Amino acid sequence: MAEFDYIIVGAGSAGCVIANRLSADSRNKVAVVEAGGPDSSPWIHVPVGYFKTMGNPATDWCYQTAPDPGLNGRSIPWPRGKVLGGSSSINGLLYVRGQSRDFDQWRQLGNTGWGWSDVLPYFKRSETWEANDSEVRGTDGPLSVSPTRLKRQIVDAWISAALNAGYKHNPDYNGEDQEGVGYFQLTTKNGKRCSSAVAYLHPVKARKNLRIFTNTAVEKILFDGNKATGISANRGGDTITINARKEVILSAGAIASPQLLMVSGIGPQDCLSNTGINVRHQLSGVGKNLQDHLQARPVFKCNIPTINTEVGNIFKQALIGAQYVFTRTGPMTMAASLGTGFLKTRAELETPDIQFHIQPFSADSPAEGPHKFSAYTASVLQLRPESTGQIKLKSADMADHPVIHPNYLATQTDCDTLVDGIRIARKIASHAPLSSLTTGEHSPGEQVENDDRDSILDWARDTATTIYHPTGTCKMGTDPMAVVDPRLRVHGIENLRIADASIMPVITSGNTNAPAIMIGEKASDMILEDAR
Ligand SMILES: Cc1cc2nc3c(=O)[nH]c(=O)nc-3n(C[C@H](O)[C@H](O)[C@H](O)COP(=O)(O)OP(=O)(O)OC[C@H]3O[C@@H](n4cnc5c(N)ncnc54)[C@H](O)[C@@H]3O)c2cc1C
16 A cells, blocks of 8 residues: 555645645655646647637536526536646636735634735745746746737727726736736746646656656545545546555645545535435535636627637638747737736725736637637626635535535625626727727627616626636635634644635635645645644
């Protein structure tokens, strides 16, 4: 039977960081156990490859939510990376830390050590920001962050129109102040994706004290009383057992980490009893406090070329491919969005409450490919939704996807904020220079009048989709619903920690990859400190 000091479950955004940092000391014998395969597909490394990896069972868990009343009963896909690098291998490459007040709020909730001044050193330690010009940015971390290489006239026009509509320009939304509009920063290096595996795992995979198990799905955490002692996993149809001398660390993400706790007997009594699982330790908060960002996607037709028309035929596609191969530039370096804006829907707010993702293309769904006409998408989301959902078990078997209840748009503030965001998208489209490039609104469409807030909300409920940021299902805290303490130790259990996006007590104001990597960095230090 294999034995290690530390077992990390999941080689995703956070897990790869922890594998690197713990194995830096050759005295620590470390195993990282990943259900997905190696990240060998070239589509993982080409930025625009998410069109091929998302929805593909070779790299995506392909979760689907339960029908959601907030989406007029729709059930929507929830992709999650199932491969080395986890979701950082299939994500949209957008690098966003969040607002300093997000982390100050975490601290305010009782999470000592998680305020902005505490986490900033970890954001800096993780990154190398190519355009470094700021005290708060990192210069020599493993994760490469670069300005977008691709610019498009329609996105420039959107930024100018936003300025003319009264919003400000922000050259670095990851600096002290998030507010304003500009281009996104990307987790790329030399025009290729910099996933957490590329940044943290591949450079150290030859370490003798680090073992990377791929295609190995953890099925249960093993215990001696209330002390975690290892895991059992399915590897090619065989059950294998791995022992942990010191700790088991769950980094399986916001869906699988709570699922794994529950199938191992840690969770809400009712959820476990319903699936015939003996309760080892009752923790009511496991799977609760689920938060996500819901994006509404207004589409505007325009009279200049966008990616929709640029990739229109096979010859153009071949040229784009050649451009990428020879120069590492062009549409294949495109992240999921180019432009962004962190704005306020109400003047009295202290910080932005909505985020735009500006895309020089449009589609009814990724599977259907871009529209045949030229258009851009002004996707908008509420940064700090109040609504929370939950993850429940369908069965005691890890192979059965759990039931996901996102519970979107369940409060008045959430509905109002999204409607105001859609109205701001329209307001910006009506300002120069965008107004003269915009030829009409494809969706919601002019028939949905701006003063008719109910119809705008109804359109959002009918069409909005996730922007892939589930968090909070094993929240950190000291209250009865908390799952881990501020040192990420599972309450009531020894030698078991969780370090991934599930521990966020409140979702961050922006995309969640950078915070998940920060959590991995900070968790590593705490694990090493506690071992000393
Ligand atoms: C399609 C998509 C687009 C996104 N776009 C962006 C973006 O542009 N910018 C951004 O900041 N964020 C983005 N995100 C979100 C961001 O990538 C995630 O928040 C972040 O990667 C979460 O990190 P994590 O460590 O919590 O989990 P993950 O990175 O998901 O890692 C979990 C790992 O655990 C593994 N695992 C799960 N169950 C088991 C098991 N039983 N046994 C073994 N291994 C297991 C998984 O296969 C996976 O590798 C996107 C996410 C997706 C899916």
